[in-house]
Amino acid sequence: MRDDALRIEGVSKQRGALAVLSDVSLVVRPGERVALLGHNGAGKSTLMKIVLGLVRASGGTIAVMGAAPGTVAARRATAYLPEAVAFHKALTGREQLTLFAKLSGVSRTVVAALLERVGLTDAADRRLGTYSKGMRQRLGMAQVLLGKPSVALLDEPTSGLDPASRHELYAIIDELAAAGTAVLIASHALTEVEARTERIAIMKDGRLVADDTLANLSARAGLPTRIRITATDAEADRVAEALGGTRINGRTVDLLCQTSGKLDRVKRIMSLGDAVTDFDISPPKLEDLYRHYSSEKPQ
Amino acid sequence: MIGRILAVAGTEFRIALRNRWVLMATLIMVLFALALTLAGSAPTGALGVDMLTIAVASMTTLSVYLSPLLALMISFDSIAGEAERGGLALILSYPVSRAEILLGKFTAHLAALAIAMVIGFGAAGLVTALLGGAGQASLIALLRLVLTSILLGAVFLALGYALSAMSGSSTAAAGLSAGAWLVFVVLFDLGLLGAIVLDGGGVFTQHVFPWLMTANPADALRLWNIGAADSVAVASGLSGATSALPAWAAPASLLLWLPLGFILARLSFGRVEP
Numbered sequence: 179m180r181d182d183a184l185r186i187e188g189v190s191k192q193r194g195a196l197a198v199l200s201d202v203s204l205v206v207r208p209g210e211r212v213a214l215l216g217h218n219g220a221g222k223s224t225l226m227k228i229v230l231g232l233v234r235a236s237g238g239t240i241a242v243m244g245a246a247p248g249t250v251a252a253r254r255a256t257a258y259l260p261e262a263v264a265f266h267k268a269l270t271g272r273e274q275l276t277l278f279a280k281l282s283g284v285s286r287t288v289v290a291a292l293l294e295r296v297g298l299t300d301a302a303d304r305r306l307g308t309y310s311k312g313m314r315q316r317l318g319m320a321q322v323l324l325g326k327p328s329v330a331l332l333d334e335p336t337s338g339l340d341p342a343s344r345h346e347l348y349a350i351i352d353e354l355a356a357a358g359t360a361v362l363i364a365s366h367a368l369t370e371v372e373a374r375t376e377r378i379a380i381m382k383d384g385r386l387v388a389d390d391t392l393a394n395l396s397a398r399a400g401l402p403t404r405i406r407i408t409a410t411d412a413e414a415d416r417v418a419e420a421l422g423g424t425r426i427n428g429r430t431v432d433l434l435c436q437t438s439g440k441l442d443r444v445k446r447i448m449s450l451g452d453a454v455t456d457f458d459i460s461p462p463k464l465e466d467l468y469r470h471y472s473s474e475k476p477q
Numbered sequence: 478m479i480g481r482i483l484a485v486a487g488t489e490f491r492i493a494l495r496n497r498w499v500l501m502a503t504l505i506m507v508l509f510a511l512a513l514t515l516a517g518s519a520p521t522g523a524l525g526v527d528m529l530t531i532a533v534a535s536m537t538t539l540s541v542y543l544s545p546l547l548a549l550m551i552s553f554d555s556i557a558g559e560a561e562r563g564g565l566a567l568i569l570s571y572p573v574s575r576a577e578i579l580l581g582k583f584t585a586h587l588a589a590l591a592i593a594m595v596i597g598f599g600a601a602g603l604v605t606a607l608l609g610g611a612g613q614a615s616l617i618a619l620l621r622l623v624l625t626s627i628l629l630g631a632v633f634l635a636l637g638y639a640l641s642a643m644s645g646s647s648t649a650a651a652g653l654s655a656g657a658w659l660v661f662v663v664l665f666d667l668g669l670l671g672a673i674v675l676d677g678g679g680v681f682t683q684h685v686f687p688w689l690m691t692a693n694p695a696d697a698l699r700l701w702n703i704g705a706a707d708s709v710a711v712a713s714g715l716s717g718a719t720s721a722l723p724a725w726a727a728p729a730s731l732l733l734w735l736p737l738g739f740i741l742a743r744l745s746f747g748r749v750e751p
């Protein structure tokens with residue numbers, strides 16, 4: 179198996195005077211789930227469309243399983259879930275999925291199983307015009323599963339989904355990845371992708387400002403870990419003073435420390451004995467990292 | 478390749494059926510063809526031709542207006558509309574070429590048009606035959622009218638895709654198509670008429686005008702049907718205009734427009750970024 183299902187190198191896209199993408203490089207390996215984050219208009223959807231060969235890049239190279247974007251080989255290897263999935267109102271879910279199966283050369287016998295997989299069996303023979311947003315999104319996900327893609331490009335796959343459906347959708351994404359598909363997920367739902375992806379790429383104004391695992395991004399950003407301590411009523415002031423923290427209210431003390439100094443702080447908290455009744459450690463969240471990296475000036 | 482074209486065609490035909498497009502187009506064709514046939518049945522004796530011949534002459538004019546109109550109505554939204562709704566990006570992420578998508582849509586839309594034409598003109602032919610006036614020659618004229626009308630429809634389907642791909646939105650595509658219909662079916666002829674009047678029977682009228690008229694596919698349909706049957710020409714009072722041209726001119730025009738329309742459609746579709 180090759181180690182790069184999707185390789186993007188130095189891709190740029192100029193639209194008139196606007197640099198929509200500048201020198202973006204990103205590799206997604208088989209079985210890897212990568213989150214693509216960035217503000218509205220950062221260029222996430224454009225990058226996906228360039229990978230699909232729908233939009234021509236102004237510069238740079240892309241290989242989808244070694245093939246150039248838009249070639250038959252690349253299209254066979256890729257599955258796509260567009261940002262706003264729209265199907266033809268007059269068709270039924272089963273008909274739409276059957277068309278996609280025929281186009282990708284997959285036997286149409288898989289259609290029923292896929293509809294079942296995304297929970298659309300009961301609605302399969304209803305017109306798409308009657309589908310809710312979430313149902314259309316599920317059908318979109320069903321067509322992603324057609325033909326066991328090597329690369330899946332999912333543009334905001336959970337937008338408009340209820341919490342239970344989001345959970346199911348990520349279960350499907352996990353299955354895809356477990357079967358060896360390289361998955362690139364553009365999203366604004368930070369808490370979701372934090373738990374569900376191996377790697378985070380952050381775009382800002384068409385540039386890639388971060389591309390690493392959560393832990394590495396965290397370490398590089400040097401954002402503090404927060405420790406929240408609950409003390410006894412009488413001892414709160416003394417605890418705050420001893421640890422160098424800030425007293426928030428009657429019994430709570432907040433403490434910020436670098437990830438590397440965490441263990442040392444915990445030892446000192448333990449040494450205060452009964453004065454401390456409880457404590458909580460929260461490492462920096464993806465939200466903090468996102469804010470950090472997307473406010474940073476690109477080098 | 479054939480498999481993918483047929484897959485697209487099957488889906489598009491189903492959509493045309495469910496939108497009641499096939500039903501509406503057929504009804505329009507039947508109503509107009511019957512109305513013209515029955516209204517035009519009076520002067521039979523005077524010209525010495527049978528009733529179906531008269532009907533074919535008036536239905537030829539009907540086809541000049543209706544075939545392009547129906548074809549543009551079914552094709553104008555096919556690319557602009559899908560691009561707007563976002564469906565085009567998804568289908569193009571599949572291993573299907575733009576030419577295959579065009580051919581698939583074309584096959585379905587042409588089938589829908591053909592159904593409307595065959596039933597519409599066929600109903601009129603049947604009614605006329607039952608009323609007592611249909612010879613072998615006039616039956617052949619009717620068959621020719623049906624086939625050439627479908628061919629004219631095919632040309633305007635291709636032009637409709639081209640216009641649809643050129644416009645950024647459904648609304649713009651509707652506007653462009655309406656404009657194209659006006660130009661081909663109304664304004665072009667008016668312009669030629671004006672030129673003839675100004676020319677006063679000179680070189681233009683005798684040598685340029687017939688060729689210019691044939692170059693317009695809608696007029697080519699008229700000339701083809703009228704030129705091919707003397708009796709129809711007599712019935713339509715247009716025998717003069719056709720005699721100046723070789724017999725192959727009008728068929729050649731229509732047959733050339735079809736690939737031309739397709740090339741135009743494929744080229745402008747290629748420039749669409751979904």
Ligand SMILES: Nc1ncnc2c1ncn2[C@@H]1O[C@H](COP(=O)(O)OP(=O)(O)OP(=O)(O)O)[C@@H](O)[C@H]1O
Binds near residue numbers: 193217219222223224
């Ligand atoms: N067809 C187009 N013509 C002109 N500009 C475009 C076109 N499509 C996108 N852009 C511009 O390219 C930039 C990037 O857009 P893109 O849709 O890739 O952003 P995004 O990161 O997906 O944003 P969002 O989070 O809102 O989906 C924006 O400035 C947008 O205005």
Ligand SMILES: [Mg+2]
Binds near residue numbers: 222
């Ligand atoms: Mg987007």
